[in-house]
Amino acid sequence: QVQLVQSGAEVKEPGASVKVSCKASGFTFSGQYLHWVRQAPGQGLEWMGWIRPNTGDKEYGQKFQGRVTMSSDTSISTAYMELNTLRSDDTAVYYCAVRVDGQNDAFDTWGQGPKVTVSS
């Protein structure tokens, strides 16, 4: 069964960092492009970036460059997204997503999306 299972909800203070994990199963994790997409409350979907675990190649959205770090551990089929210097407008649900056939233009499998709340 193809699935992505993410870590739980987080509450962080402004200025802190958050690291969200995404564990894959049921497909060849290392060869895919693992994306991160977020959704602020009541808002639409916003792409953040991707990582390709087998090569370590990454691409970050311009809005997040300098503040986001994506990483992976192929030994446990897990990807990570760390966002630094959190602000209140970073409050959102953070999804990992992948297209399991190896193409890199859409997302056919999504994690459950933990909510990250930034509040003092």
Place this chain on the structure above:
Amino acid sequence: SYVLTQPPSVSVAPGKTATITCGGNKNAIKSVHWYQQKTGQAPVLVVYDDADRPSGIPERFSGSKSGNTATLTISGVEAGDEADYYCQVWDSTSDYVFGPGTKVAVL
């Protein structure tokens, strides 16, 4: 940058057809993908590469494209189709772009 536009909402009676458009601001809209998102749930891919359906998605969901506009059509709408629908493309200058979403209400 690449911008997608969608109508904010569409209302449809059960059994009827819902049509959701997605317009791009450049000529010949890229390959379009559509997602359904029900309240409190992760998005689900319902159409990819303009008109293909992932396994498990009912034939009632279909996609098409003409010029700079893509269309998601839901035939024989059911109460369970009530959700937000997003179109999405990949663009070499804007990366992965989502439309603002369309809320489908089943009357």
